Amino acid sequence: MSNQTTDTHVYLFGTCLIDLLYPDAGMASIELLQNAGIQVIFPPAQSCCGQPAFNSGFRSEAREVARKQLDCFPKSYPVVVPSASCAGMMKHHWPELFEGNRDEERAYEIASRVYELTEYLVDRLDYQPVDKGESTTVAIHSSCSALREMGVADRIEKLVGGLQQVTCVEQAYKSECCGFGGTFAVKQPEISGAMVTEKAASIRDTGAERLISQDCGCLMSIGGAFEKQGEGPECQHIAEFLLERSNGS
DSSP: OOOOOOOOOOEEEOOOOHHHHHHHHHHHHHHHHHHHHHHEEOOOOOOOSSSHHTTTTHHHHHHHHHHHHTTTOSHHHHHHHOHHHHHHHHIIHEEEEEEEESSHHHHHHHHTTTEEEHIIIIIITTOOOOSSSSSSSEEOOHHHHIIIISSSSHHHHHHTTTOTTTTEEOTTTTSSSSTTTTTTTSSSHHOOOOOOHHHHHHHHHHTTTTESSSSSHHHHHOOOOOOOTOOOEEEEHHHHHHHHHHTOO
């Protein structure tokens, strides 16, 4: 895809975790886009993409939740999502969810303009951050959805790699899941706990000052492990990190 865009407006789909637990990541996403000259529309009626019900096998319930979101994006603007997990649901599973349904066409049309945030910054805006911050060392954790479903895990790498004062260190077993997996962490807590314990240890061993990710679910899982274990780097969403660096913090 060309790194040129004529976009002037985008919709932002905020996600449940950002709304309830990580509002600063949502606000940073908006400010980053605004600083790039994009007018951001945040539809106030938005709620959940339907992924928890969908992943648990409750397709009818997921469809009803997702249907309410279809009305939030009436114009042909890109829909930017600061979460690869929710972006994956909207882009790949909404068409499946509404197949043969009266809203199938709308679901396909909206899915065609869904972008995960780092994907949008790199592919549509050719965003090249100017690093005004102090020297620091970070590790990156890309979610399973970014890596495998959306195929955009390299975008966060490119963004962080463009920050001149940031050294990125790589943890062992970097591509392995953190154990969150949405409802998986609730249904299989022992397995999830074992996975995040190993993930947290591998990140801590790098000596990184911060852990950066594009998914708040992963940040919640890994950050929770650090808190329980009593040590580990600060966890931060990529939008907050980029905004902080560009502001010289």
